[in-house]
Amino acid sequence: MDGVTQVQSRISEIQSRFLYSTRSTSSGDWASAAAKAGLNSTSALSSGNLSSTASESAVVSQAQQYIGVPYAWGGTDPSTGLDCSGLSQLVYKNLGIELPRTASQQATSGRAVASLADAHPGDLVFFDYSSSRAGVDHVGVYIGNGKMIAAPQEGESVKVQDVGNPTLIRRILPEQTTATASAPSGAALAGVPYADLFSRAASRYGVDPSVLAAMASQESGFNSQAVSPAGAQGLMQFMPATAQGLGVNALDPNSAIDGAARYLSSLTKQFGSTDLALAAYNAGPGTVSRYGGIPPYTETQNYVRNVMSKAEAYR
16 A cells, blocks of 8 residues: 555545544534544544654644644644644644744745655645735645645634645655654754754854754744743744844844854853853853852743753654
8 A cells, every 4th residue: 555545545544533533522512522433633643544753744743633624723631633834843843843824924934845746745735815914824744646634724624724825844754753763963954944044053163053943942932023021032032132242133043043052052052061051051150150040930940951951852
């Protein structure tokens, strides 16, 4: 059985289970129906029949489990509903790959694919459907054979559709995971938003690209336009004064990542370790100097722990 036939067979199986479950429940009891059909945010990871690694087949399997979930604007929880980018974000999150929240942000992730003829299952296909605003406004998960799984619009549910003519296509998975050989150490970073920028900046300033990526994940969730209540801005959450001192445009991903790598390199040289450099990035170098180590602030201690944990996962 070829890959496309397997996909279609699996889709039919899930749809049959879902339809059987929903016939016995009210339309308002989606969560119960989803549970009966096995359609929840962790079912693919707990099932022995589905891969939990970031591969083409794993992405397709993850997307399949949400077929039948109602569309909900801004939805990120399959028990209540998903929108198009909520679906693609959740699919990849289940496989350990963080994507930005919106379709337009996701359209900058990974690597460009030239055409649908070059697309692989698991690639993201993007569309510009709205004449009222410029840029991408819809995304689907490509499953092969000119088909995608997407959350279409209000009143519909996640389903298999013809792709048609996408505005652009992005490959999120590392290239190595599409081959039969095992992916080398560090390949997972290729599935991280802005991976190329992290790698180039890290090489330029002699820091770990996985740590840079983990910092962005922790700081802003890879949202280049994020602004905190305290006024920190952008992907790397620079305070305006710090950004000005470094000559950084905090809302420009390229500038922000370059500045963060330069700053992290300087802090690492000053304090002698990545842990202390991260603490200084979060709490300020003066605070780390005053305490002679990671300061006794819960926020800073959690920050260092979380960034190091994420960095390890990206390697």
